[in-house]
Amino acid sequence: MQRLGTGIGWRPEIADAVERMPGVDWVEVVAENVCPAHLPESLRRLRERGVTVVPHGVSLGLGGAERPDEGRLRALAERAEALGAPLVTEHIAFVRAGGPLTASDRLEAGHLLPVPRTRDGLDVLCENVRIAQEALPVPLAVENIAALLSWPDEELTEGQFLYELADRTGVRLLIDVANLHTNHVNQGEDPAKALAELPLEAIAYVHVAGGFERDGVWHDSHAHPVPRPVLDILTDLASRVRPPGVLLERDENFPDPAELEHELEAIREAVLRGGAGDEKLGGGVRRSVNAGGVNRSDSGGGVRRSVSGGGAEGDGMRGAEDTGADGVGPRDGGGRVGPREGEAARDTRGARQRLALGQTALLSALVAGTPAPQGFDRVRLGVQARALAAKRADVVAKVAPELPVVLGSGYRAAFLAYAQRHPMRGGYRRDAMEFVESLLLAGRPQDAAARRELRAWWRERSGPAPRHHRPAVRAARAARRVLLGR
Template sequence: MPTSLAPFSGFGLGLRPPHYEAILASPQPVDFFEIISENFMIDGGRPLLVLDRVRADYPVAMHGVSMSLGSPDGPGTDYLRRLHALMTRIDPLWVSDHLCWTGVNGRNSHDLLPLPLTEEAMATVCRHIDRVQTFLQRPLLIENPSTYVTFAEDTYTEWGFLSELCRRTGCYLLLDLNNVFVSAHNHGFSAQTYLNGLPLERVRQMHLAGHSQGETLLIDTHDAPVPDGVWALWTEVAPRLSHAAVMIERDDEIPPLSELLSELDTARRLASDVVYA
């Protein structure tokens, strides 16, 4: 299995159906697009035709939501075969998924569920990452989750858990700054401590997104513009992550493409201001 993954320092967007027509109609000022892998793990149809046309003009990253690395069973063989087929079709920048579990006994909750940060969970996740990386013959990127509960059994911090995953499996990281902001607020830890505890040299991609205010917790809804607090984290960490790609992530209340391109311009400008200051 390849043990290294070359950096790619572009600025991108998620490929979403409301924007298909505009993206295909004319070149867009983006360096890459990210897809939700499961939306394209199909035998045919318009989504794959659109993806083929987009891939002819832009690099593409694959981002999954159903690998369930924290569940006892992990991803099924059929899932991995379909994922591998899509990967072979488009030759992505990388393949990523989340530090979470999504189901058990063949049932998918369609939610990114938290797992206890224990040595038992570490062994389970490492076993599944090793299996997937061997199957795909490439390293995975693992995304930090947004969480709303912790477990009394936890023996790792989340940043310590992710760091150890990288050390044991050779995986890389997808750093979601909105998730760091949300979890730091919900659990009362320092976002700066979290970022300082990660092996930032293993980060290959970042997400910038928005969230919603619940009664007491922040909720990772991906349905709003990037807020000031997340932009502030981006400004802080950008000088140390010039080797990584960054994208604006929006999954609900999707605005016109022009609005997301404006946010992407803000990400570029803030990065330039702090890197070249």
């Protein structure tokens, strides 16, 4: 695995500061926020200086019940090629549900939601990861996410789930230590136990980020300084293996560049305190896996494993002599990591159907107000539902900044009222359009000048009316005439 070093998440708001920041070896960019044909000049300059740029996807939904969308995979591949990236990354999460598998309307979360750590969830995720690996021109790494809630009747711990995923697919892991801290506070999960169970030789790099605690719930905000407990988990990880790269994530509420530099230095110091030598990164970790978890001992040899009771049937866990140079699986001619031998193809149709029903019921409860599925913590569901609605309001305000200006202080209350009745069924830009449509069709806002501004905004962004005569289309055209003021 390529040594990346210390990096920071590239965002337009801090682009100039990142270019001037000393000691930045690489950057990560949200894949969906860049156009391959029109890369930001700041990223072009960084690449010309030899700074590695890694695209980080947020919308693929590899943990969803459906197979990955071919168009989204093509878009991710295009960004990897345009940026000359050594790998691409995504999340172990689902972001949408419904559709053909459940014969229901498709719902969008607008957020990364946790996958159930069950055999069904693992089988579907493994197949989706393999599909993505085949479609991408460079290796894929997947990230553990932060969760406000957990699924009932889970069969695996986070460490076991990630271990089997990496072993069955050869996928690399992006370990977010801030998310391990989040799950410790919110779910009582032990970060040290999760790290002990991970296939450390599969780690591509590490995320570090800040958050805040409110009413006993940790919110992974990416808008606050990195707290000491997160740095301590990074030190624990670095005591087990020297990570190929560590990256600071900050998405909003950006501080002065000097404060970001101070956080980067704290991250370097946390890794140094861990003190893992280069020989450990090269594969000097020997494991014995049993039903109770991972027993770890260090040696100077390659990665060797024996399994009894803890792995899936038929999983061929092999030694480093049978894998690629970094010990994470065989490679094809393009340097991509493939599944291990002995991993048989599985029929996931039943698993996909069951997973689809569960994920749709959960997402519907979160965004459409349907009853909570059995076994879920209703209090936590309420926290998550409010967080999703608040995020929708915040992101719509960013993609359509004119709306908070026109609506003033009433924007947020109006949007949250809209969100309670209208689940998101497309992207955030469509969400903004439908929000404005709902206001105008209801004769709001009361101020005539504000209504005129909103109508003009909507007209500039709406397409031509369809030429059909079905009743639903005639109703839509009637609504359009209202919106156009005709």
